Amino acid sequence: MRVLTEFSRDLTDAQLPNVGPVILQEMYRIFQNENQYSIRTRGRAIEIFITITTLVAHTGAYEKGFIDQYLQPIIPMFCEKFVECLRVPNGPTSDCGFKTDIIKAINCLVTKLPKYISDLLPQMLPPVWETLCQSAKTYQEITVNADEDVDDKEVDSDGEIINSNSLIIAIFEFVQTIVDRKKFTNLLDNMLPEIIYYLIIFMQITVEQIQQWTTNPNQFVEDDECTFDYNVRISAQELLMVLICHLEDKAVHALCDVVTRHIEATKALQANGDGNNSESWWKLRESSLLALSLSKNIVVEKQQAGVLQFDIIRFLDTVVLGMLNDSGSPPLLLGRCLCCGGRYAKIMPPEVSSRFLEATVNGLQENQPPCIRISAVKAIYWFSETSTGKDPIVNIIRCHMPNIFQGLFNLVSQPSTDVLTLVMETFQILVWQHKEFTASVENKICPLTIAVFVKFHSDPAILDICQDIFKDLTQNPSCIEPLQTRLIPTLTSMMTISPMNKLKDEGSRAVALDVLKVLVQYSPTPLSNTLVETAFPTACHCILNSDDNATLQNGGELIRTYLSVSAQQVITHRDNEGQTGLQYILQIIAQLLNPQSCEFTAAFVGRLVTTLIRNVGDSLGENLDLLLKAVLSKMQSAEKLIVMQSLLMIYAHLINTQFDAVLNFLSTVPGPTGQSALAFVLSEWVSRQHLFLGRYDRKVGTIALCKILEYGVTHGDSRLDEITVKGDMIISGIEDRVRTRSKAESQPYEWTTVPVLVKIFKVIINELSNDIEVVSASQDTDISDDEDDEEEDDELIDPGNESGITLQFGGTDEDNDDDEEDPELLRDSIYHLNLGQYLRDFLLNFSTHHCFRMYIQHLNVPELKVLNNININALM
Numbered sequence: 001m002r003v004l005t006e007f008s009r010d011l012t013d014a015q016l017p018n019v020g021p022v023i024l025q026e027m028y029r030i031f032q033n034e035n036q037y038s039i040r041t042r043g044r045a046i047e048i049f050i051t052i053t054t055l056v057a058h059t060g061a062y063e064k065g066f067i068d069q070y071l072q073p074i075i076p077m078f079c080e081k082f083v084e085c086l087r088v089p090n091g092p093t094s095d096c097g098f099k100t101d102i103i104k105a106i107n108c109l110v111t112k113l114p115k116y117i118s119d120l121l122p123q124m125l126p127p128v129w130e131t132l133c134q135s136a137k138t139y140q141e142i143t144v145n146a147d148e149d150v151d152d153k154e155v156d157s158d159g160e161i162i163n164s165n166s167l168i169i170a171i172f173e174f175v176q177t178i179v180d181r182k183k184f185t186n187l188l189d190n191m192l193p194e195i196i197y198y199l200i201i202f203m204q205i206t207v208e209q210i211q212q213w214t215t216n217p218n219q220f221v222e223d224d225e226c227t228f229d230y231n232v233r234i235s236a237q238e239l240l241m242v243l244i245c246h247l248e249d250k251a252v253h254a255l256c257d258v259v260t261r262h263i264e265a266t267k268a269l270q271a272n273g274d275g276n277n278s279e280s281w282w283k284l285r286e287s288s289l290l291a292l293s294l295s296k297n298i299v300v301e302k303q304q305a306g307v308l309q310f311d312i313i314r315f316l317d318t319v320v321l322g323m324l325n326d327s328g329s330p331p332l333l334l335g336r337c338l339c340c341g342g343r344y345a346k347i348m349p350p351e352v353s354s355r356f357l358e359a360t361v362n363g364l365q366e367n368q369p370p371c372i373r374i375s376a377v378k379a380i381y382w383f384s385e386t387s388t389g390k391d392p393i394v395n396i397i398r399c400h401m402p403n404i405f406q407g408l409f410n411l412v413s414q415p416s417t418d419v420l421t422l423v424m425e426t427f428q429i430l431v432w433q434h435k436e437f438t439a440s441v442e443n444k445i446c447p448l449t450i451a452v453f454v455k456f457h458s459d460p461a462i463l464d465i466c467q468d469i470f471k472d473l474t475q476n477p478s479c480i481e482p483l484q485t486r487l488i489p490t491l492t493s494m495m496t497i498s499p500m501n502k503l504k505d506e507g508s509r510a511v512a513l514d515v516l517k518v519l520v521q522y523s524p525t526p527l528s529n530t531l532v533e534t535a536f537p538t539a540c541h542c543i544l545n546s547d548d549n550a551t552l553q554n555g556g557e558l559i560r561t562y563l564s565v566s567a568q569q570v571i572t573h574r575d576n577e578g579q580t581g582l583q584y585i586l587q588i589i590a591q592l593l594n595p596q597s598c599e600f601t602a603a604f605v606g607r608l609v610t611t612l613i614r615n616v617g618d619s620l621g622e623n624l625d626l627l628l629k630a631v632l633s634k635m636q637s638a639e640k641l642i643v644m645q646s647l648l649m650i651y652a653h654l655i656n657t658q659f660d661a662v663l664n665f666l667s668t669v670p671g672p673t674g675q676s677a678l679a680f681v682l683s684e685w686v687s688r689q690h691l692f693l694g695r696y697d698r699k700v701g702t703i704a705l706c707k708i709l710e711y712g713v714t715h716g717d718s719r720l721d722e723i724t725v726k727g728d729m730i731i732s733g734i735e736d737r738v739r740t741r742s743k744a745e746s747q748p749y750e751w752t753t754v755p756v757l758v759k760i761f762k763v764i765i766n767e768l769s770n771d772i773e774v775v776s777a778s779q780d781t782d783i784s785d786d787e788d789d790e791e792e793d794d795e796l797i798d799p800g801n802e803s804g805i806t807l808q809f810g811g812t813d814e815d816n817d818d819d820e821e822d823p824e825l826l827r828d829s830i831y832h833l834n835l836g837q838y839l840r841d842f843l844l845n846f847s848t849h850h851c852f853r854m855y856i857q858h859l860n861v862p863e864l865k866v867l868n869n870i871n872i873n874a875l876m
Contacts, residue, residue: 180246196240209223213332317352334363453490491538513542516539526569527570592605614657635647686705720756721755769866772836772869
């Protein structure tokens with residue numbers, strides 16, 4: 001069976017018609033013959049059935065009738081047997097592993113062949129549901145409350161553990177598949193409350209988890225945030241969130257009712273407290289509160305809309321606070337109560353918030369168990385996150401700030417990076433919100449953040465948090481000076497390169513440059529002497545003496561930030577040897593543009609050069625020509641799109657601001673092929689514009705091309721008219737074979753040759769087309785969601801969707817997150833421009849020019865359609 005399993009995985013669609021039916025018939029024979037074959041062998045037969053089914057489904061996507069011929073006849077046979085086998089009690093002919101294989105097979109049919117399973121599914125749901133209910137009882141007795149997991153002993157021939165946990169997770173995945181397909185969700189309507197009821201049972205903390213979390217706080221954080229491990233508790237949480245997101249109203253009302261049922265039931269369990277039930281009461285309460293916490297967004301939305309049939313405020317005030325005040329509540333339940341309070345801080349009345357915050361601050365104390373202290377940190381973060389400047393919660397938190405900060409400081413000593421990350425995240429939001437108090441503890445928070453940064457700067461998550469704290473301290477007038485006094489010596493030490501340690505820990509230098517950039521970017525002007533006289537020259541020496549990509553890239557971005565914030569200060573700086581800041585900057589740019597260095601060092605040089613020219617162009621003199629020639633030289637060796645885009649953007653910006661000057665320069669400098677540099681730049685540009693990344697760069701490039709086209713059409717400049725580039729691909733005929741590498745070499749694709757101004761016209765139309773597609777796609781999102789049911793029957797494979805490419809590269813007026821805080825970009829009017837409207841106006845205006853008819857002769861059918869869409873009559 002193992003050989004047959006591997007054989008079936010290697011089958012091709014060409015082999016399938018001959019061997020597929022034979023294998024499936026044989027697998028059915030083995031599967032239904034429990035007397036002759038072992039459980040594991042029959043399980044292998046189901047696994048092979050899944051493999052063949054998947055292959056048939058994929059093949060049927062492009063071969064009509066394939067599924068009907070080779071698979072449809074045997075699906076009812078298997079499904080009938082699936083129902084029968086699920087109802088067989090565990091024993092000699094069935095066990096958890098076997099039933100897991102069956103559930104996976106049913107899930108495969110629903111996923112791959114929903115059209116063929118729709119009539120059979122109602123008959124299969126009851127035994128699946130019965131299996132889940134039986135598993136809940138086993139899970140409660142063996143996994144949640146037993147001293148050891150006796151179910152984890154058996155493994156299959158592949159080494160996979162055979163236990164009820166795998167079966168439960170498989171059922172959860174099956175239910176999720178049902179929910180994801182709207183045509184099937186009605187099958188769950190009557191079962192929804194009971195599904196959520198059992199999900200909360202499966203979300204209970206197990207004995208094993210209690211032991212792990214008690215001895216390892218790091219593990220508690222990881223598991224609570226579902227970071228690495230995957231188990232029944234986490235799988236149940238995922239399914240609950242799917243139900244809440246897909247079935248909002250029904251699921252939320254069901255959840256609230258189920259939570260009430262569980263809480264009421266636990267009162268009797270707590271009162272009776274004997275045997276295994278002695279811990280069930282608090283574990284069910286903890287999982288109930290966890291379910292409410294996970295569903296917070298939808299619950300709050302419904303509560304604020306006035307449609308929530310559940311008094312969540314009263315529940316928090318009486319039930320959750322009641323548990324917090326119950327001396328018999330175990331630490332893990334108390335911690336969950338704190339977290340639940342923090343999650344619902346947004347809708348809490350001030351008096352309830354005050355009581356929760358008092359309990360939370362008390363939970364930070366050193367005498368509390370780790371799980372309570374960690375939960376208290378989370379709760380404080382959530383309370384702070386939901387509050388605004390005038391919110392009463394801010395004032396309540398402010399009253400507790402001394403105790404909160406002290407509790408957080410005490411937790412930093414825990415030898416756990418996950419706990420440290422939580423603490424530093426909470427520090428960051430408090431530092432941002434409470435500037436006055438932060439100033440009073442600057443002598444603690446600043447050294448702490450620096451120490452954490454120095455020790456953990458290789459951890460991306462902690463580094464980001466430290467940078468955010470440095471940013472907030474920089475923007476706090478009472479903290480910026482002491483911060484720089486403490487931090488800049490550390491950064492200069494990290495950046496300093498000596499012959500002995502040049503190759504040692506290059507990463508720390510790149511990080512130091514990045515942190516220094518944060519200080520510069522958010523400092524008021526003029527920049528402090530420390531930043532200009534000490535940090536700037538040290539950074540320049542660090543960059544000039546490094547050949548590490550990250551150091552050079554971060555260094556280039558740092559210098560760009562210096563120029564953007566206070567250009568005159570840095571270019572007029574002069575060191576002890578008389579070298580000016582401008583000379584240092586030009587040397588750094590020359591190093592980034594060195595054709596002999598790795599091309600990725602120039603990945604961001606375009607923005608640096610553009611910023612330099614924009615801010616101190618008048619001071620460059622003859623250096624400007626040398627700089628632009630160095631850019632041309634780097635372009636000749638660049639191969640990667642991101643590098644070529646960075647370099648081309650330099651000329652795009654210049655065309656938008658200094659059109660005549662850059663046109664004259666490029667026309668007089670020879671290019672690498674004997675033509676002018678203008679021909680070289682435009683040829684590289686128009687062949688790549690449609691591939692450019694980033695909405696802002698796409699805008700800059702497109703507008704620059706519009707200026708070139710407008711100038712070329714109105715002036716008839718021979719320097720442009722004489723340039724020809726590749727146009728459209730020549731389609732010689734329909735190729736019925738795969739284009740191999742040898743064929744591509746012997747018969748390369750051919751292209752038309754068109755004037756560069758015509759190509760620019762085509763590129764502009766393409767940019768407008770992208771914009772139209774994105775706007776249309778965003779408007780059609782809701783409609784397409786409603787049509788999913790009609791399409792999913794035939795949607796067996798994803799043939800690819802070009803709109804995804806369009807969405808990735810542009811269309812809306814939003815830019816990427818990295819640009820949102822860049823003050824230089826925000827000052828640029830192009831950043832805020834509605835590109836679609838700009839291009840419409842440009843093309844409508846162009847259509848009135850007498851040359852327009854000559855240009856549209858070169859357009860293909862899709863390009864003509866774009867013009868027709870904006871009411872330009874492009875018909876010949």
